[in-house]
Amino acid sequence: MTTSKPTVFIVDDDASVLKAVARLLRSAGFKNALFSSAQQFLDEHDSNASGCLVLDVAMPKMNGLALQQTLAAQNSELPIIFLTGNGDIPMSVRAIKQGAVDFLTKPVNDSDLISAIQNAIETNQTTRQARSKLHELQQRLATLTPREREVLSHVVSGKKNKQIALELGTVEKTIKVHRAHLMAKLQVRSLAELVKMSERLGIISSPLE
Amino acid sequence: MNWITIVWPMMAASILTLALLHLVVWFKQRQQVAHLFFAIAALGVAVMSGMELIVMRSVSIPQVVLLMRWLHLPLLVVWIAIICYVRYYFNAGRLWLAWTACYLRIFALILSFTTGQNLFFSEITHLKQVAIFGGETISIAQGVLNPWYIVGPLSMVALVVFVVDASITLWHQGSDTARRRAIIFGCIAFFLLASVGHGVLVHTGLIHSPYLVSISFMPTLFAMSYELSYDVLHSAKLAERLQISIIKREQAELDMQTQRNALTHLSRVTLLGELSGSLAHELNQPLAAILSNAQAAQRFLAQENINLDEVRDILQDIVDEDKRAADIIQRLRLILKKADCQLQLLNVNEVVQDVLKLVRSDLKNRGVTVNSNLSNNIPVVTGDNVLIQQVLLNLMMNACDAVADAVSIEQRQIHIHTRWNGTAVQVAISDQGTGIVSDDIERVFEPFFTTKPQGMGLGLAICRTIIHSHKGQLWAENNNECGASFYFTLPAYSGETI
Numbered sequence: 001m002t003t004s005k006p007t008v009f010i011v012d013d014d015a016s017v018l019k020a021v022a023r024l025l026r027s028a029g030f031k032n033a034l035f036s037s038a039q040q041f042l043d044e045h046d047s048n049a050s051g052c053l054v055l056d057v058a059m060p061k062m063n064g065l066a067l068q069q070t071l072a073a074q075n076s077e078l079p080i081i082f083l084t085g086n087g088d089i090p091m092s093v094r095a096i097k098q099g100a101v102d103f104l105t106k107p108v109n110d111s112d113l114i115s116a117i118q119n120a121i122e123t124n125q126t127t128r129q130a131r132s133k134l135h136e137l138q139q140r141l142a143t144l145t146p147r148e149r150e151v152l153s154h155v156v157s158g159k160k161n162k163q164i165a166l167e168l169g170t171v172e173k174t175i176k177v178h179r180a181h182l183m184a185k186l187q188v189r190s191l192a193e194l195v196k197m198s199e200r201l202g203i204i205s206s207p208l209e
Numbered sequence: 210m211n212w213i214t215i216v217w218p219m220m221a222a223s224i225l226t227l228a229l230l231h232l233v234v235w236f237k238q239r240q241q242v243a244h245l246f247f248a249i250a251a252l253g254v255a256v257m258s259g260m261e262l263i264v265m266r267s268v269s270i271p272q273v274v275l276l277m278r279w280l281h282l283p284l285l286v287v288w289i290a291i292i293c294y295v296r297y298y299f300n301a302g303r304l305w306l307a308w309t310a311c312y313l314r315i316f317a318l319i320l321s322f323t324t325g326q327n328l329f330f331s332e333i334t335h336l337k338q339v340a341i342f343g344g345e346t347i348s349i350a351q352g353v354l355n356p357w358y359i360v361g362p363l364s365m366v367a368l369v370v371f372v373v374d375a376s377i378t379l380w381h382q383g384s385d386t387a388r389r390r391a392i393i394f395g396c397i398a399f400f401l402l403a404s405v406g407h408g409v410l411v412h413t414g415l416i417h418s419p420y421l422v423s424i425s426f427m428p429t430l431f432a433m434s435y436e437l438s439y440d441v442l443h444s445a446k447l448a449e450r451l452q453i454s455i456i457k458r459e460q461a462e463l464d465m466q467t468q469r470n471a472l473t474h475l476s477r478v479t480l481l482g483e484l485s486g487s488l489a490h491e492l493n494q495p496l497a498a499i500l501s502n503a504q505a506a507q508r509f510l511a512q513e514n515i516n517l518d519e520v521r522d523i524l525q526d527i528v529d530e531d532k533r534a535a536d537i538i539q540r541l542r543l544i545l546k547k548a549d550c551q552l553q554l555l556n557v558n559e560v561v562q563d564v565l566k567l568v569r570s571d572l573k574n575r576g577v578t579v580n581s582n583l584s585n586n587i588p589v590v591t592g593d594n595v596l597i598q599q600v601l602l603n604l605m606m607n608a609c610d611a612v613a614d615a616v617s618i619e620q621r622q623i624h625i626h627t628r629w630n631g632t633a634v635q636v637a638i639s640d641q642g643t644g645i646v647s648d649d650i651e652r653v654f655e656p657f658f659t660t661k662p663q664g665m666g667l668g669l670a671i672c673r674t675i676i677h678s679h680k681g682q683l684w685a686e687n688n689n690e691c692g693a694s695f696y697f698t699l700p701a702y703s704g705e706t707i
Binding site (some may be wrong): 019020021023024106107 | 497523
């Protein structure tokens with residue numbers, strides 16, 4: 001997934017601006033996809049693709065800020081760069097608060113736009129990598145039997161095998177076997193690694209939270 | 210050559226010139242009959258002076274008899290003309306005195322043909338050659354006086370009484386003009402009496418002098434002519450004053466028109482001021498496209514394998530976008546220009562499209578959409594493009610204000626319709642807002658009436674003035690469901706020159 005080239009999605013209702021920005025990004029070597037309205041973007045874009053979104057604010061029917069909200073509601077991770085002709089401070093504050101990575105005004109200088117896009121794509125890739133790692137861990141966790149999950153939660157809460165056996169009404173040897181199995185399935189070699197992974201998976205809460 | 214032969218024809222000629230002048234005036238202004246009567250009187254006097262001259266130079270008794278008989282005809286003409294002049298021009302003089310003078314003169318004419326050799330003499334016995342001033346000799350008839358001779362002087366007295374009576378009436382009117390006329394009449398009467406007295410003395414042979422009837426009428430004629438000319442001059446003065454007052458009035462109207470134009474222009478500029486943010490955006494779009502295109506071209510040109518087709522496309526787009534920006538500036542310049550009303554043939558749909566281009570950005574920013582339903586079957590109208598744009602712009606922005614606060618997208622719509630209503634092109638601009646309070650439906654067109662906190666309340670008043678000056682109507686109605694509609698009509702171009 002991360003190996004495919006990131007796409008820059010551009011949404012602008014002004015056809016000539018859309019075409020010109022697309023050309024600029026093509027000249028800088030970015031792959032891009034063009035949409036003339038927010039609705040068209042929602043209907044047609046590949047939600048799994050990596051990259052970023054360059055979004056105009058003032059558009060008929062659904063404007064850029066409304067699209068941003070809709071995407072947030074859909075848990076989209078696509079970083080948004082706003083590109084507007086007449087943006088004011090309240091509008092930019094609102095956009096940034098809602099998670100936009102940048103807020104640029106037209107006419108935009110090529111280097112500003114390109115560096116914003118590069119940053120956004122990097123952010124997106126980091127996020128996507130973190131998410132795919134988590135996904136992998138979750139898949140490993142899913143291979144555990146219910147008994148092994150039970151043992152895991154006791155182990156990471158710092159209990160000894162003997163205590164666990166007592167609580168689960170079994171012998172210490174059985175717990176040792178479960179413990180060896182779950183560490184193999186989760187591909188960890190030490191208790192410390194197991195605790196760290198459990199934290200990321202949300203089995204135990206982080207001490208910082 | 211003797212002086213009588215020179216003076217009498219000169220007198221006749223000058224009187225005829227005066228007659229001709231007043232005849233021309235009468236011909237140009239037929240209602241001024243006084244000029245006609247003057248011309249007739251003058252003609253009569255001229256004929257009389259001719260007859261007098263012949264008598265004074267004659268050596269034949271039958272010729273003198275004949276001339277003295279016929280002399281009463283021009284006298285009658287002069288009588289009637291003077292009486293008519295006084296009656297019509299001064300509107301004075303007793304009618305019975307007028308008739309008496311006339312009848313006596315007619316009677317004199319009849320007697321001249323029926324009794325004696327003429328009214329003056331029963332018989333002319335000889336023509337006496339008399340030496341007068343300057344060594345001249347003239348013929349003077351001598352003989353037995355006609356017993357009816359007195360009728361002539363009597364008719365003269367009747368005329369004098371008529372004229373004096375008229376001048377007394379005028380004097381009592383008291384105005385400067387009336388008094389001036391009364392004095393002139395007094396002079397006329399004096400000269401008439403003088404001529405009668407002189408005539409009697411000559412005919413009875415008591416004095417030897419040329420016949421002076423025609424000469425004594427001369428001052429009378431000059432007085433009459435002076436009075437008429439005074440009136441002509443007075444009219445010219447009045448006309449001049451009228452001209453000045455008309456020029457002043459035209460200037461005032463022009464000033465008012467200029468002020469009205471300035472106010473209309475101010476309202477238009479204010480309207481565009483409200484749109485300035487959106488217009489800047491509208492202009493920003495092509496600039497943004499130009500910059501990105503140009504920088505893309507620079508990057509393509511820096512690459513190893515230059516794609517010239519791409520660069521060519523980019524340059525074409527830059528040209529197109531530049532024209533787009535210029536077009537917006539041109540449209541703005543047109544509508545901001547301070548110009549007088551210039552009528553031209555207009556397709557209302559095209560004007561609507563032009564205005565939509567101006568407000569597009571503003572509507573987009575405020576989240577308002579426009580539904581236009583423009584009929585293709587509308588005739589062209591005559592109008593000022595900029596003024597009609599101003600009306601449309603004003604009505605659209607009002608509609609936009611009415612719906613801008615609405616929550617649902619359905620409500621944030623304005624509709625524009627054009628259609629032919631059978632007599633005129635009708636444009637309707639409807640919104641889905643809260644409508645107008647029914648008491649205010651007509652008041653919204655009054656100056657300084659406004660429902661907007663920052664409004665001046667002049668927009669709709671000016672719109673109505675503009676539409677009325679195009680011979681159309683502008684009115685408002687509340688819609689059945691919600692919101693209000695503004696309608697205006699413009700009559701179709703009827704083919705007359707603009």
